[in-house]
Amino acid sequence: MADHDATDWRDKLWTAHAPLFEGGLPFASGIGTLPVGWRELVESLCSRLAATGRVRVLRLENDRAALNVAWKTTSPHGVIEAEAGEIVARATARSACTCETCGLTASRYRTGFWMFAACPMHQRRGSVEIAPNWPTIRTTRAFVEGRSRIVACEVYDRGLDRFVAASPAVLGIKGSP
Numbered sequence: 001m002a003d004h005d006a007t008d009w010r011d012k013l014w015t016a017h018a019p020l021f022e023g024g025l026p027f028a029s030g031i032g033t034l035p036v037g038w039r040e041l042v043e044s045l046c047s048r049l050a051a052t053g054r055v056r057v058l059r060l061e062n063d064r065a066a067l068n069v070a071w072k073t074t075s076p077h078g079v080i081e082a083e084a085g086e087i088v089a090r091a092t093a094r095s096a097c098t099c100e101t102c103g104l105t106a107s108r109y110r111t112g113f114w115m116f117a118a119c120p121m122h123q124r125r126g127s128v129e130i131a132p133n134w135p136t137i138r139t140t141r142a143f144v145e146g147r148s149r150i151v152a153c154e155v156y157d158r159g160l161d162r163f164v165a166a167s168p169a170v171l172g173i174k175g176s177p
Contacts, residue, residue, distance in 0.1 A: 009036070010031045010034065013031060013042065013043060014029070014031055017046045017047075017057075019050070020049060020055070020057050022057075029060060030059045030060045031060055033061055034061075034062060035101065036103075037099045037100040037103040038067065038098060038100060038103070041091055041098060042060065042067070044091070045087065045091040048087045049071065049084060049088075052080055052084055052087075054073050054074045054084075055071055055072070055073055055080070056071065057069065057071050058070040058071060058072060062100070064115040065095075065096060065100070065108045065115040065116050065117040066092055066096040066135035067092050067094075067096075068092070069088045071088060089138070090161060090163070092135055093135055093136045093156030093163070094156065094161070096117060096134075096135035097136055097156065097158050098117055098158075099118050100116055101119075101122040102119060102121070104121075105158060106118050106119045106122075107123075107130075108130040108133050108135075109123060109124070110128055111126060111128070115130065132172040137153060137166075137171055137173075138154040138155075138163055139154075139168075139173075140153075153165070153167065153168045155171060
């Protein structure tokens, strides 16, 4: 896909969801920095947040191969905040397992200090897979015998677009009871 096509989707996203971005400038929102492979998930995120009617997006950015979303509610409302938080968590997790180039299922890799999400076709030579893929994992901690321990885990299931229960050991998380 050509660079101008990538910009076009971001411009259309900005235009379609302008109220979601509080009338700020497109470059200030970070939209221009998002990889084209995340187009579908970013469009879905914006549509879902706009549907709540009470959320504003302050910034979207690629932060270490995972979508980082700064957002706020226009008026305090616990249910809306929980719903928006879940929408953002799912989009962040999905980005961490979506190729930044083509949008297919991916893993996160690093080369030196640079991190990226890539499918096998777009993985760069010499890169090392990052495991566990923390943006796709949610943990619940509790004090057990006086120490903070992970007592439950959920992992993002890309096919179901939701978090599902998982064993910490299966996810490669050490030190949980």
